[in-house]
Amino acid sequence: MPPQGSFYTLSKKKVFVTGDIGCYTLAFLPPLNAIDTCLCMGAGIGHAIGMDKVLSGADPENSGGGVAVIGDSTFFHSGITGLMDAAYNKSGATIIILDNRTTAMTGAQENPGTGKTLMGDNTSMVDIPALVSAIGIKRVREIDPYDLDETMAVITEELESKETSVIITKEPCVLLPGAIKKEWEVYNIDADKCTGCKLCLNLGCPAIGWEPDKDNVRSSKGSGKKGRAEIEQAICVGCGICVDLCKFDAIVKAADN
Numbered sequence: 001m002p003p004q005g006s007f008y009t010l011s012k013k014k015v016f017v018t019g020d021i022g023c024y025t026l027a028f029l030p031p032l033n034a035i036d037t038c039l040c041m042g043a044g045i046g047h048a049i050g051m052d053k054v055l056s057g058a059d060p061e062n063s064g065g066g067v068a069v070i071g072d073s074t075f076f077h078s079g080i081t082g083l084m085d086a087a088y089n090k091s092g093a094t095i096i097i098l099d100n101r102t103t104a105m106t107g108a109q110e111n112p113g114t115g116k117t118l119m120g121d122n123t124s125m126v127d128i129p130a131l132v133s134a135i136g137i138k139r140v141r142e143i144d145p146y147d148l149d150e151t152m153a154v155i156t157e158e159l160e161s162k163e164t165s166v167i168i169t170k171e172p173c174v175l176l177p178g179a180i181k182k183e184w185e186v187y188n189i190d191a192d193k194c195t196g197c198k199l200c201l202n203l204g205c206p207a208i209g210w211e212p213d214k215d216n217v218r219s220s221k222g223s224g225k226k227g228r229a230e231i232e233q234a235i236c237v238g239c240g241i242c243v244d245l246c247k248f249d250a251i252v253k254a255a256d257n
């Protein structure tokens, strides 16, 4: 799913993440534990500006500490004003806009970024990177959220920046028609290669689970329990984020396994 790689990265960075309201808010739960606050629509950007001030002791030389995550619909509703504040007041916060091309949490309604009205008529479509630039943000990055290496590299770079930065991830919610790409194939765990390290479980993908070893032979670092990861075929959409994560090449296309 689109936001998984961003939240995995944030969980590894152990930064303070101010959240907002949407499907992605579930990333506050284990195993990701990647969101620290959630108040009301649009509040997360203001919170990040405040956290940046607190963490830096209001010293611009130390800024860059606050990180906000916000969905596209919430950004249009009440995130733009907070972002303008960040730019105008030279915040070092990093804002990640999770553009999944819909208002997923409340039932996939259209929004000002989709090009359709709620009645389904064609209308204007806000260009988020252009809007963010027009507000005065110089560091605007667009990333492919399904590319974990790129996601980790860009988030790491922007967290280090002392200027306001905006990272936009643009891929449709997997429940939207056409979101699951034709070339994607369902994955499986190669039981001979899986060491039971549990790294893939940290991604928080609903398709990846744990199969305890009945004969108790497979090692599992640190967990005290022996077993291996398993992928629920009916849930896997084939996005492949987990493939980049496995150090043992144990996540393979189901058709080849």
Ligand SMILES: Cc1ncc(C[n+]2csc(CCOP(=O)(O)OP(=O)(O)O)c2C)c(N)n1
Residues within 6 Å of the ligand: 021, 022, 023, 024, 041, 070, 071, 072, 073, 074, 075, 100, 102, 103, 104, 105, 106
């Ligand atoms: C003031 C207010 N109005 C409406 C809602 C209902 N609501 C919850 S989340 C949300 C938007 C979710 O869309 P988005 O930000 O794009 O995130 P997604 O669920 O698509 O990941 C809305 C309208 C709310 N929580 N507060």
